[in-house]
Amino acid sequence: MKVKGEIADREVVVLIDSGPIHNFISTQIVELLGMELVDTGGYGVMMGTGKVEMGRRVCRVVVLKIQGYGYCIEGERLLYQGRFVMPRTSIHIPHLLQEFYGSAVGGHSGIHKTYRRLAAELYWKGMHKDVEEMMAMCAKETNT
Known part of the structure; x- marks a missing residue:
């Protein structure tokens, strides 16, 4: 391109x-x-x-x-x-989302805090939406 x-x-x-x-x-x-x-x-x-x-x-x-x-x-x-x-298609994104939200370090802190921690070091297109989707999926798994 x-x-x-x-x-x-x-x-x-x-x-x-x-x-x-x-x-x-x-x-x-x-x-x-x-x-x-x-x-x-x-x-x-x-x-x-x-x-x-x-x-x-x-x-x-x-x-x-x-x-x-x-x-x-x-x-x-x-x-x-x-x-x-990072490229939007990076295989590392799901692992980073899990680490920054779901691990002991992330502490299930919510969308804003998780996003801010990620955004302090990294950037990829659609990052905020990915954080929201990951948290919605986590909440769905917790409720089932």
Whole structure:
């Protein structure tokens, strides 16, 4: 998917692919914006075509705006308002919901407190709704 974004108030085209484990940025954009590159000593990334692309440097922190929302890319982590962004389809979400609500740590604290604890560290689209649904399911199981 291609979307328009901004880096340092310059419009860029962002290609979004949920599959890769690395993020890439055009060397022309890096040079144009005077972004700092850090040597890594070299590493290879296998592309979908089977070809290995060699990398030698990385941008440690890139602030990217998409549709007015500011994201920060730190190494291989995507952050939104300082919180780790998880894909909506992550297999870890049900475990996190259980831990933050149903465990001794969560203490069955209710929607607002559970959501606030999760939102302090994490972000995924639909997180509040997921908390509500998990609590409704828990209440239903308790009443049966």
